[in-house]
Amino acid sequence: MITMNQKHKQRLAIVLLIVVGIGSAVALAIAAFSENMLYFFSPTQIMAGEAPTTRLIRVGGMVSKGSVQRAPDSLKIKFDVTDYAHTISVQYTGILPDLFREEQGIVAIGWMQEDGSFIADEVLAKHDENYMPPEVSAALKAAESSDN
Amino acid sequence: MWAFLHKFSSPKYFYFLSGRLIPWFAWSCLAVMLVGLYYGLFEAPPDYQQGESYRIMFVHVPAAWMSMFIYMVMAVAGGIGLIWHIKLAEIMAASSAPIGASFTFLALVTGALWGKPMWGTWWVWDARLTAELILLFLYLGVIALNSAIEDKRTAARASGVLALVGVVNIPIIHYSVEWWNTLHQGASVTKLDAPSIHISMLIPLLLMAVAFKLYYATVVLMRARCEVLDRERNSSWVQDLISAK
Numbered sequence: 489m490i491t492m493n494q495k496h497k498q499r500l501a502i503v504l505l506i507v508v509g510i511g512s513a514v515a516l517a518i519a520a521f522s523e524n525m526l527y528f529f530s531p532t533q534i535m536a537g538e539a540p541t542t543r544l545i546r547v548g549g550m551v552s553k554g555s556v557q558r559a560p561d562s563l564k565i566k567f568d569v570t571d572y573a574h575t576i577s578v579q580y581t582g583i584l585p586d587l588f589r590e591e592q593g594i595v596a597i598g599w600m601q602e603d604g605s606f607i608a609d610e611v612l613a614k615h616d617e618n619y620m621p622p623e624v625s626a627a628l629k630a631a632e633s634s635d636n
Numbered sequence: 637m638w639a640f641l642h643k644f645s646s647p648k649y650f651y652f653l654s655g656r657l658i659p660w661f662a663w664s665c666l667a668v669m670l671v672g673l674y675y676g677l678f679e680a681p682p683d684y685q686q687g688e689s690y691r692i693m694f695v696h697v698p699a700a701w702m703s704m705f706i707y708m709v710m711a712v713a714g715g716i717g718l719i720w721h722i723k724l725a726e727i728m729a730a731s732s733a734p735i736g737a738s739f740t741f742l743a744l745v746t747g748a749l750w751g752k753p754m755w756g757t758w759w760v761w762d763a764r765l766t767a768e769l770i771l772l773f774l775y776l777g778v779i780a781l782n783s784a785i786e787d788k789r790t791a792a793r794a795s796g797v798l799a800l801v802g803v804v805n806i807p808i809i810h811y812s813v814e815w816w817n818t819l820h821q822g823a824s825v826t827k828l829d830a831p832s833i834h835i836s837m838l839i840p841l842l843l844m845a846v847a848f849k850l851y852y853a854t855v856v857l858m859r860a861r862c863e864v865l866d867r868e869r870n871s872s873w874v875q876d877l878i879s880a881k
Contacts, residue, residue, distance in 0.1 A: 499719040506800050514804045518815075527762040528817045548817055585756030587685060595819055612755045617824040619690060620834040621681030 528595050531574040534606075541600040547576065548595045548614065556590055569596065569606075580608040587613035645724045647864045648873045654857040661857070665850035672843030680837045689753055693837075696746035697825075698845040699739045703771060704806050706736035706852060710778065711803045714796030723867065724860075726792035729799065730782050731859035735852055737775035744768060755819060763812035764820035767805055774802035788867060 528548035529539040539545050547569055555568035563582055568575045578596050588594060593616065598608035620628075643649055676694035683690040710732040717726035747765070748758045759765065778795045785791035813822045824833045831838055868874050 496719055503715045503718055503800060506797065507803055510801050511804045514808070518808070522816070527760070527819055530817065586689075586753050587755075592685075610756075612757055612760070612819060614819055615685060615754055615821055616832075617822045618832045619693070619824060619837050620684050621836065622684045623681070624834055625684035 530571045531569060531576045532571055534576060534600065535574045539600060541602070544597065544599060544609075546595050546597050547578065547606055547608075548593065549576075551588070551590050551592055551594055553590045569594065577605045578608050578611075579605065580611050582611070584611055585613040587615055645722050647724060647727075647868050648871075650724055651861055651864050654861055658854055658857050658861075661850050661854040665847055665854055668843055668850060669847035672840050672847050676840035676844060680840050681834075683837075686754060689750065690837075692746050692750045694840055694844045696743060696750060697841060698848040699746060700743035700768065701826075701845055702848045702852060703736060703740040703743050703768070704809060705849070706732050706739060707771060707775070707799075707802070707806060710736060711799040714792070714799040717792050718796045718800075721789075724864075726789070726796070727860050727863045727867070728856065729778075729796060730792065731856050731863055733775055733778045733782065733795070735855050735859070737772060737779060739848070739852075740768065740772040740775055744772065760819050762818040762820055763816045764809065764818050767809040767812050770805055771802075771809060774798070774805060777802075 528546035531547065531549050533539060534547065539547075549569040549571045552568035552570045552575060555566075557566045559565070564579070565581070565584070566577065566579050569578050570576075578598075580596065580598075588611065593614035595612045595614055596606060596608035597610040597612070598606055600606055644653070672694065677691060680691070682688050710729045713725045713729040713732065716722055717729060744765075747768075751760075752758050777798050781795040781798060782791045785794060810823075810826075812818060813820055825831045825838065825841065833841070865874060
């Protein structure tokens with residue numbers, strides 16, 4: 489029976505209390521732990537000294553254009569990661585994911601060095617939220633370059 | 637309005653109405669899904685960056701949407717069951733949980749298959765992925781509570797409270813990609829400005845989302861019908877149904 493008597497109002501209040509109570513408790517907890525819930529640090533945060541050098545960290549940003557240097561005789565690779573405000577240099581040895589290329593978002597997992605460079609144990613590619621056919625992407629790029 | 641709801645919430649009326657609705661949902665699900673898959677797999681162009689691999693999106697994204705949508709349906713039905721003790725709401729909540737768990741599992745598996753070639757890893761503990769995994773555990777908790785408690789009304793009350801507690805996870809899943817630096821990219825479709833997905837890819841994606849919704853409607857009604865028969869097995873209308881056959 490769908491009615492709203494005293495008992496139903498009480499139960500509704502309890503249900504709302506559960507949702508609102510748990511919601512605000514979790515919101516507070518998330519706000520308190522927000523720094524630890526970052527999946528990666530940006531180059532700016534690293535430059536500001538927010539990232540520790542004593543443990544494994546993740547760095548995220550774009551691979552700078554023209555910065556990728558591959559060793560001719562090994563899988564060693566060196567490139568710069570930038571958030572367009574600051575840039576750090578990353579070294580890595582191994583196989584890179586398909587989406588790794590210049591001006592592509594990546595996340596590198598590894599250690600900060602004393603000299604401010606970063607040695608990665610693992611490199612992951614982060615793709616953006618844009619999905620479009622190659623022709624549209626080419627047309628956008630052409631429009632952009634004719635604007636400049 | 638109340639009279640209609642009251643009528644609909646009677647198990648007997650629900651049983652006969654849902655029996656008539658199920659074929660409609662099932663056939664339209666099949667039709668929309670076939671069209672969606674055809675457009676997604678054959679008509680939509682490859683992506684400018686991800687090539688053909690992005691096509692797993694046509695299963696992954698609707699599955700992830702459904703995992704959250706079904707959870708909200710389950711929690712609201714659980715809440716209605718808690719407040720008004722409506723049997724049908726409890727049945728809908730209990731019937732939704734396994735379907736929601738399946739969609740969550742599907743979203744996690746297709747995400748891993750997509751992540752390996754694109755990101756370079758099957759799994760990372762970033763906020764979006766972890767929150768979706770917690771959603772799977774919440775579903776499993778609701779299923780476990782429902783099957784562990786013998787008395788159906790008590791089971792519905794316990795699992796209803798768990799479902800309501802878990803509601804907090806839904807906005808976390810949705811906004812995780814905005815609140816934190818995650819490996820998972822941001823929203824392409826469910827954002828306020830224009831979707832950042834080309835129309836030729838958006839249409840099959842939305843078709844698949846509709847098909848998944850219709851699939852859920854079909855399966856949840858089928859499950860709920862079985863549950864209704866089980867719970868009402870001693871009532872006169874079920875006895876009449878059996879003796880008529």
